[in-house]
Amino acid sequence: xxxxxxxxxxxxxxxxxxxxxxxxxxxxxxxxxxxxxxxxxxxxxxxxxxxxxxxxxxxxxxxxxxxxxxxxxxxxxxxxxxxxxxxxxxxxxxxxxxxxxxxxxxxxxxxxxxxxxxxxxxxxxxxxxxxxxxxxxxxxxxxxxxxxxxxxxxxxxxxxxxxxxxxxxxxxxxxxxxxxxxxxxxxxxxxxxxxxxxxxxxxxxxxxxxxxxxxxxxxxxxxxxxxxxxxxxxxxxxxxxxxxxxxxx
Amino acid sequence: xxxxxxxxxxxxxxxxxxxxxxxxxxxxxxxxxxxxxxxxxxxxxxxxxxxxxxxxxxxxxxxxxxxxxxxxxxxxxxxxxxxxxxxxxxxxxxxxxxxxxxxxxxxxxxxxxxxxxxxxxxxxxxxxxxxxxxxxxxxxxxxxxxxxxxxxxxxxxxxxxxxxxxxxxxxxxxxxxxxxxxxxxxxxxxxxxxxxxxxxxxxxxxxxxxxxxxxxxxxxxxxxxxxxxxxxxxxxxxxxxxxxxxxxxxxxxxxxxxxxxxxxxxxxxxxxxxxxxx
Numbered sequence: 001x002x003x004x005x006x007x008x009x010x011x012x013x014x015x016x017x018x019x020x021x022x023x024x025x026x027x028x029x030x031x032x033x034x035x036x037x038x039x040x041x042x043x044x045x046x047x048x049x050x051x052x053x054x055x056x057x058x059x060x061x062x063x064x065x066x067x068x069x070x071x072x073x074x075x076x077x078x079x080x081x082x083x084x085x086x087x088x089x090x091x092x093x094x095x096x097x098x099x100x101x102x103x104x105x106x107x108x109x110x111x112x113x114x115x116x117x118x119x120x121x122x123x124x125x126x127x128x129x130x131x132x133x134x135x136x137x138x139x140x141x142x143x144x145x146x147x148x149x150x151x152x153x154x155x156x157x158x159x160x161x162x163x164x165x166x167x168x169x170x171x172x173x174x175x176x177x178x179x180x181x182x183x184x185x186x187x188x189x190x191x192x193x194x195x196x197x198x199x200x201x202x203x204x205x206x207x208x209x210x211x212x213x214x215x216x217x218x219x220x221x222x223x224x225x226x227x228x229x230x231x232x233x234x235x236x237x238x239x240x241x242x243x244x245x246x247x248x249x
Numbered sequence: 250x251x252x253x254x255x256x257x258x259x260x261x262x263x264x265x266x267x268x269x270x271x272x273x274x275x276x277x278x279x280x281x282x283x284x285x286x287x288x289x290x291x292x293x294x295x296x297x298x299x300x301x302x303x304x305x306x307x308x309x310x311x312x313x314x315x316x317x318x319x320x321x322x323x324x325x326x327x328x329x330x331x332x333x334x335x336x337x338x339x340x341x342x343x344x345x346x347x348x349x350x351x352x353x354x355x356x357x358x359x360x361x362x363x364x365x366x367x368x369x370x371x372x373x374x375x376x377x378x379x380x381x382x383x384x385x386x387x388x389x390x391x392x393x394x395x396x397x398x399x400x401x402x403x404x405x406x407x408x409x410x411x412x413x414x415x416x417x418x419x420x421x422x423x424x425x426x427x428x429x430x431x432x433x434x435x436x437x438x439x440x441x442x443x444x445x446x447x448x449x450x451x452x453x454x455x456x457x458x459x460x461x462x463x464x465x466x467x468x469x470x471x472x473x474x475x476x477x478x479x480x481x482x483x484x485x486x487x488x489x490x491x492x493x494x495x496x497x498x499x500x501x502x503x504x505x506x507x508x509x510x511x512x513x514x515x516x517x518x519x520x521x522x523x524x525x526x527x
Contacts (some may be wrong), residue, residue, distance in 0.1 A: 057427055084433035094428035098446040108432035153428075160432055179488055 001030040002163060003054065003086075003196055008063035010049055012217075023049045025219035026063070031164070033196060036190050037197045038206035038232075041216035042242055047199045050216060051166050053078040055079075055086040063116060068163075087157035091169040095141035101128070101152050102137045105159045114160060127155040131185050147178030151185050158189075158244065165189070167198040203246055207231050215239045259335055278504075285497050307494045313485055320481025321502060327398050327477065328464045334403025335463070336456060339410025342366065344440060346411070347418045351426070353436055362411070369408035375469045377401050382473040399472045406463055413455045417448035453521065457514045470505075478502060 010024040023046045031037050039047045052058040054065060056072060056079050065072050072082045081124060096104050105124035109115045115123060128134045131151040141149060150170055157165060167186065171179045183205050190209040200206050206213060206227070213230040215223040215238075223236045231247075234240045308314045342362045349359035369377065378401040386397050421444050429439035471480030482499035486492070 044321040056430065080430075080433045082433075083431055088428075088431040090424060090428060090431075092422075092424055094422070094442050096425065096428070096447075097449065098443070101437060108434055111434060111438055111442070156432070188430050 002033045002068060004064075004066040005054070006064045006066075008050070008053060008065065009061045010046070010053055010058060011061050023219055024053070027216075027219070027221055029214060029221060029224070029242060031194055031195060033163075034193045035211050036142050036194075036196045036198070036209055037208040037212045037214060038200055038227075039214045039216055040200065040203065040206060040242075041214075044214045046207070046219040047214075047216045048168055051088075051168050051199050054164075054166055055083050055088055057088070073218075084108075084114075084160050085163045086166060087160065087162035087164070088166045088168065089150070089154055089157050089170050091173050093141075093146070093153045093173075095144075095149055095152055095156070097141050099141075100137075101133070101141065102146075104141065104156050105150060108160050109158075120159070123159060124155075127158050128152070131155045132181075144176060144209055146174045147181045150174065150178075150182045154182075154185055154189070164195045164197065167200070169197065169199050169201065171200070171202055173182040201246070203231070203243075215242070217242070278508075282501075285500070288493050288497065303384060303489075303494060306489050307485055307491055308498065313488070316476075316481040316484055317478065317498065317502065320478040320499075323395060323470075323476060324464065324478040327395055327402060327467045327470060327475075328460060330399045331402035331406060331463050331467070332456070332460045334399060335410045335459065338404060338407025339412075339414050340445075342407060342411035343414035343418060344445075346415055348436065348440070351436070366408045366411055369405050374402065374405045374466055375472060377405055378469060378473060394473055394475045395470075398467065398473065398475055402467060402470075404461055406459055406466075409462075410456065410459055413452050413459065414448065414493055417452035417455075418444060420451060421447050442500030450488050450521065454514050454518050457510060457517065461510050464506060464510075465503065 006028050008024055010028040011020040011022045013020055021069075027050060041047045049058055053060045056065075059078070060073055063073070067082055067086065070077065070082075072079065095101075096107070099107060100123055102121065105127060106115075106117065106120040109120045110117050114120075125134060125137065128137055131154060133148060133151055133155070135146065136144060136152070138168065143150070144152065154165075163204065170186070171182050174182060179202070183202065186196075186198075186205075187209055194211075198206065198210070208227075210227050213225060213227055214221050215230060215234075215236070217238050223230060223234065223239045230239065231243065234243055281524055308317070342365065345355060345358050345362045349355050378398060381397050381401040382394070415481055425443055425447065429443040430436070434442070467477055468479040470477045471483065476484065478499055482495040485495040489495070
């Protein structure tokens with residue numbers, strides 16, 4: 001397994017209150033190389049927090065996360081080095097508006113000395129043509145549509161050659177007509193064998209590309225299985241209820 | 250939010266009275282100018298000739314206008330380099346404070362930065378100038394006084410500019426830092442390549458405002474014996490025994506520069522909000 005998560009807990013301190021909000025209550029799971037795992041569940045169930053713990057965007061309260069056998073929650077671990085190998089795509093893209101598309105893609109690889117500036121530039125072109133945006137290479141992010149921004153954001157995450165990609169609701173902030181172009185890029189990525197964690201509300205897409213589905217509710221994995229297990233044969237009452245709500249439309 | 254509301258109120262006023270903002274400003278300036286001319290004897294003097302004679306005495310004879318020119322040079326020199334020093338100091342202070350708040354463990358540096366800001370903002374800049382000159386550099390009498398002034402004004406404005414930068418940094422969406430960190434960039438590199446360029450761009454107009462503030466603040470430099478613009482006016486006063494004309498001329502010079510800079514800031518703001526970069 002490339003990532004192993006054991007008994008992961010996360011709680012947030014609430015402003016001005018003594019009690020804590022327990023978001024994750026003991027999650028044990030993992031992902032194999034080349035596997036595509038989708039995380040679904042109701043709002044506030046902790047699925048985004050779960051994803052953000054994997055590259056320590058959120059500090060886990062307790063539990064262990066191992067990347068290639070190395071515990072990334074330990075004090076001695078160089079988290080910047082780990083994050084190079086675990087890319088993340090955000091709901092709101094977060095392209096750097098002070099940099100052109102090209103610079104967005106070349107900043108991190110050049111800083112990490114993965115590539116020389118020349119190589120990074122070639123790699124940027126290659127990635128942009130892969131997401132169909134080579135003609136936007138010298139554009140400012142603010143001049144792109146939402147769908148284009150997200151495709152650039154995916155290319156940016158790929159520019160440091162990560163082993164795993166984390167997608168945090170990548171299509172939730174998009175206008176409906178732009179969702180397709182982003183899903184297409186992700187599908188292509190999934191077919192190329194990228195290891196992917198995907199938090200999503202796009203049930204159809206999750207079913208199509210995933211090897212495995214995690215249903216998270218109240219901070220625990222309440223059901224887990226292949227897409228057909230979960231979508232066609234859900235066992236837990238909560239899963240059945242959730243799916244009946246989201247699949248009805 | 251507050252400034253936006255004020256803007257709306259101002260726009261209402263302008264609509265109601267059918268005046269553009271520039272018109273109001275010009276009208277007020279004209280009234281002040283007329284009053285100043287009145288005080289300098291423009292209308293009350295026995296004659297035009299009298300005003301012209303005194304004007305000649307104050308500014309033309311023995312090339313006294315050169316005193317003002319040299320004073321202006323000193324003022325602009327001090328203001329310019331104080332602002333640069335202030336920006337450098339302010340940037341460092343603000344990054345320390347923001348980094349501390351953002352989880353980087355630098356409690357001692359943060360404590361130092363807080364002390365610095367508290368002390369320099371909590372005492373008058375003139376007192377600081379006097380302390381620099383008469384206490385800290387008391388024995389360094391060969392040092393150019395203007396350098397001491399630049400140090401005093403620059404370090405003082407650094408405390409204010411730190412707050413400007415802090416506001417600028419904190420106005421950047423937290424997702425920008427997360428996105429940079431998610432690529433494996435360190436906190437420092439994320440700051441340097443992603444956050445600060447955006448923050449600095451947002452606060453450029455405020456830095457120009459600080460320049461204007463400093464331009465006026467340096468008028469106390471005469472207290473340590475620097476012949477700045479204000480002091481030049483006073484020097485002419487003592488040469489010609491003339492009360493009004495030299496100081497009013499000094500005031501008009503300051504005002505002209507401030508108006509020019511304000512105009513530039515406005516154009517800059519328009520340009521910044523129109524350009525797509527950021």
